[in-house]
Amino acid sequence: MHRVASVEALSGYRMRLCFADGLEGEVDLADLAGKGVFASWQGRSEFEAVFADPETDTVAWPGGIDLAPEVLYRDIAAVRAT
Numbered sequence: 273m274h275r276v277a278s279v280e281a282l283s284g285y286r287m288r289l290c291f292a293d294g295l296e297g298e299v300d301l302a303d304l305a306g307k308g309v310f311a312s313w314q315g316r317s318e319f320e321a322v323f324a325d326p327e328t329d330t331v332a333w334p335g336g337i338d339l340a341p342e343v344l345y346r347d348i349a350a351v352r353a354t
Contacts, residue, residue, distance in 0.1 A: 274345040275329040281320040285313065289331065289344060297348035301339075309337050 275292035285302040325332035332338040
């Protein structure tokens with residue numbers, strides 16, 4: 273399991289992640305904004321409330337929204353490999 277150590281909201285709907293094993297990178301979540309459970313991201317302040325959840329080891333937002341760390345890790349690792 274990949275553990276998210278830190279997260280920072282960036283411009284747009286991008287965020288910078290650092291995993292416990294040292295992998296770092298950015299992901300763009302603009303395609304999720306405003307859809308389904310991510311409907312609350314219509315306002316920028318809701319997206320910026322992102323935090324590294326120590327219980328689930330991933331990124332999360334108030335209200336119980338989170339993302340699978342494996343997918344985030346895979347996406348960052350794929351970009352780093354190119």
